Amino acid sequence: xxxxxxxxxxxxxxxxxxxxxxxxxxxxxxxxxxxxxxxxxxxxxxxxxxxxxxxxxxxxxxxxxxxxxxxxxxxxxxxxxxxxxxxxxxxxxxxxxxxxxxxxxxxxxxxxxxxxxxxxxxxxxxxxxxxxxxx
Amino acid sequence: xxxxxxxxxxxxxxxxxxxxxxxxxxxxxxxxxxxxxxxxxxxxxxxxxxxxxxxxxxxxxxxxxxxxxxxxxxxxxxxxxxxxxxxxxxxxxxxxxxxxxxxxxxxxxxxxxxxxxxxxxxxxxxxxxxxxxxxxxxxxxxxxxxxxxxxxxxxxxxxxxxxxxxxxxxxxxxxxxxxxxxxxxxxxxxxxxxxxxxxxxxxxxxxxxxxxxxxxxxxxxxxxxxxxxxxxxxxxxxxxxxxxxxxxxxxxxxxxxxxxxxxxxxxxxxxxxxxxxxxxxxxxxxxxxxxxxxxxxxxxxxxxxxxxxxxxxxxxxxxxxxxxxxxxxxxxxxxxxxxxxxxxxxxxxxxxxxxxxxxxxxxxxxxxxxxxxxxxxxxxxxxxxxxxxxxxxxxxxxxxxxxxxxxxxxxxxxxxxxxxxxxxxxxxxxxxxxxxxxxxxxxxxxxxxxxxxxxxxxxxxxxxxxxxxxxxxxxxxxxxxxxxxxxxxxxxxxxxxxxxxxxxxxxxxxxxxxxxxxxxxxxxxxxxx
Numbered sequence: 001x002x003x004x005x006x007x008x009x010x011x012x013x014x015x016x017x018x019x020x021x022x023x024x025x026x027x028x029x030x031x032x033x034x035x036x037x038x039x040x041x042x043x044x045x046x047x048x049x050x051x052x053x054x055x056x057x058x059x060x061x062x063x064x065x066x067x068x069x070x071x072x073x074x075x076x077x078x079x080x081x082x083x084x085x086x087x088x089x090x091x092x093x094x095x096x097x098x099x100x101x102x103x104x105x106x107x108x109x110x111x112x113x114x115x116x117x118x119x120x121x122x123x124x125x126x127x128x129x130x131x132x133x134x135x
Numbered sequence: 136x137x138x139x140x141x142x143x144x145x146x147x148x149x150x151x152x153x154x155x156x157x158x159x160x161x162x163x164x165x166x167x168x169x170x171x172x173x174x175x176x177x178x179x180x181x182x183x184x185x186x187x188x189x190x191x192x193x194x195x196x197x198x199x200x201x202x203x204x205x206x207x208x209x210x211x212x213x214x215x216x217x218x219x220x221x222x223x224x225x226x227x228x229x230x231x232x233x234x235x236x237x238x239x240x241x242x243x244x245x246x247x248x249x250x251x252x253x254x255x256x257x258x259x260x261x262x263x264x265x266x267x268x269x270x271x272x273x274x275x276x277x278x279x280x281x282x283x284x285x286x287x288x289x290x291x292x293x294x295x296x297x298x299x300x301x302x303x304x305x306x307x308x309x310x311x312x313x314x315x316x317x318x319x320x321x322x323x324x325x326x327x328x329x330x331x332x333x334x335x336x337x338x339x340x341x342x343x344x345x346x347x348x349x350x351x352x353x354x355x356x357x358x359x360x361x362x363x364x365x366x367x368x369x370x371x372x373x374x375x376x377x378x379x380x381x382x383x384x385x386x387x388x389x390x391x392x393x394x395x396x397x398x399x400x401x402x403x404x405x406x407x408x409x410x411x412x413x414x415x416x417x418x419x420x421x422x423x424x425x426x427x428x429x430x431x432x433x434x435x436x437x438x439x440x441x442x443x444x445x446x447x448x449x450x451x452x453x454x455x456x457x458x459x460x461x462x463x464x465x466x467x468x469x470x471x472x473x474x475x476x477x478x479x480x481x482x483x484x485x486x487x488x489x490x491x492x493x494x495x496x497x498x499x500x501x502x503x504x505x506x507x508x509x510x511x512x513x514x515x516x517x518x519x520x521x522x523x524x525x526x527x528x529x530x531x532x533x534x535x536x537x538x539x540x541x542x543x544x545x546x547x548x549x550x551x552x553x554x555x556x557x558x559x560x561x562x563x564x565x566x567x568x569x570x571x572x573x574x575x576x577x578x579x580x581x582x583x584x585x586x587x588x589x590x591x592x593x594x595x596x597x598x599x600x601x602x603x604x605x606x607x608x609x610x611x612x613x614x615x616x617x618x619x620x621x622x623x624x625x626x627x628x629x630x631x632x633x634x635x636x637x638x639x640x641x642x643x644x645x646x647x648x649x650x651x652x653x654x655x656x657x658x659x660x661x662x663x664x
Contacts, residue, residue, distance in 0.1 A: 047289070047290070048641060048642040049637045049638065049639065049641065049642065050637075050639075050642075051642075074637075075289065075635075076532070076635040076636075076637060079286075079288070079289045079635060080632060080635075083288070084287065084288025084289070085288045085289060085290070086287075086288055087288070
């Protein structure tokens with residue numbers, strides 16, 4: 001959907017569980033005081049507008065696998081920043097940087113991803129001011 | 136005799152062969168003059184086209200079923216060569232088409248399906264791009280004929296189309312499909328590996344032979360081809376709108392009419408104060424800041440990919456600070472000079488109401504409907520401008536189009552009302568002036584609910600001020616909502632990227648939440664009464 005403001009309303013009113021795909025304000029849903037860096041294996045990349053999602057499996061300290069959902073900018077914005085479908089197939093290892101959701105769930109807003117070969121791509125998410133493409 | 140006079144024989148042979156050559160030339164030239172051609176000599180496919188077959192129901196031979204007229208198949212040497220598993224899936228698709236057909240959800244139909252649906256489309260041709268605008272949900276396709284390669288690493292509902300001319304046939308490679316579109320209502324389908332080669336051959340002035348070869352090794356045992364004719368709509372000079380999702384939601388009550396702004400019918404004429412015309416004439420052309428490009432006819436060349444620097448207009452036309460809810464805006468109202476929308480009293484009350492959470496559901500863009508005019512020009516999303524002969528065409532990445540004829544035609548009759556209105560254009564010096572009327576009054580001006588009604592007349596002025604910048608001014612005269620006309624102004628800047636595709640309601644997860652908020656507020660209001 002195209003509504004930035006309405007989605008923030010939703011967030012304020014507590015309707016935003018996860019995942020919500022909209023042009024919502026970063027601070028309504030994610031917490032700048034909870035920076036997060038996780039290494040994991042891609043299980044799915046959902047290329048969608050106005051926001052895309054990366055789902056990864058992270059092996060925790062106890063050896064247990066945790067599932068994490070990372071929100072990014074929309075598919076078009078990602079494409080314009082160099083993201084390609086074939087680079088993000090299931091099984092790809094990534095390090096993702098970003099901020100965790102306020103509600104403490106395994107959900108986060110990605111600022112960048114780094115591949116095993118060191119290649120880094122920015123995630124065009126709401127904290128970086130642009131979900132639908134160039135402003 | 137021939138042997139006796141070798142000279143005469145030679146002459147006779149020469150005459151004969153000359154006659155043969157000229158004969159073959161004249162036959163080829165007669166066939167080539169029979170079809171219209173563009174200035175660069177290519178067959179001119181411009182016009183309004185539609186099939187006259189029932190391929191939209193089923194590509195194969197079929198008898199009638201509910202809502203599906205009978206028809207002859209268009210598959211050459213049918214049937215469709217499915218792999219065994221795929222043949223089973225096709226049967227399941229057909230059984231469950233009411234829930235599985237992507238068109239039941241108004242998703243983008245994909246190519247080739249869009250080409251033979253029950254709605255006309257218009258082709259606009261320039262040397263570098265052939266644009267197709269479809270009546271169905273304002274879908275558009277651009278076929279790049281500038282030699283650029285298909286994009287890689289992304290997919291689209293409508294695919295990625297790159298064309299080339301082979302003699303007089305336009306050959307189009309369509310790649311980058313997703314796996315969510317079907318070929319018809321009968322459930323014929325493909326995978327994301329679909330590769331389509333379309334061939335467009337103008338047979339005569341009113342007929343295009345259309346062929347598409349379908350290759351998908353994941354689903355079929357071999358490539359197969361469909362062929363049909365596209366017929367020119369000789370009695371139409373424009374296409375209209377069929378906004379699938381909007382029509383559906385209006386029909387089932389999910390999107391409710393707004394009596395304050397929607398067109399009520401022809402029985403209530405609107406009077407515009409005569410002095411409002413002065414505001415239109417007060418406009419002054421902006422100063423040029425650099426050389427501009429021109430077309431062969433000397434008119435400014437506005438073509439290319441652009442992004443409006445809309446100054447946050449999509450979140451409020453006037454100056455506003457960023458707050459928790461709303462991105463900041465520098466204010467784009469250039470008239471009145473105080474930069475404040477001159478709303479009538481009722482409109483101030485209504486605009487305040489539209490900001491309430493329970494009105495969020497009423498914003499048409501929350502439903503993924505088109506943005507209207509002028510909002511289409513400042514939603515934060517790129518656009519492409521084309522200038523085929525006689526038109527200016529604007530394609531919006533958020534799947535919508537505007538086609539603006541320059542032939543001096545009158546507006547549609549007043550009772551014909553459209554989301555994007557009826558736009559006509561003309562050049563005044565180096566300024567393209569577009570006048571839009573016949574709006575249906577359903578669009579909002581932005582996410583904060585600033586108001587425009589069906590009575591609005593929008594005059595937009597696009598003036599190139601350098602090779603890469605167009606100054607945009609739009610004056611809105613809406614006597615039902617405002618006390619005087621007002622004008623917004625901002626630059627539209629060239630960018631190098633081609634348009635991608637925003638299929639808005641593919642993932643519109645928030646609409647139900649907005650509806651819940653509205654329903655809860657209504658229930659509460661009922662309870663307290």
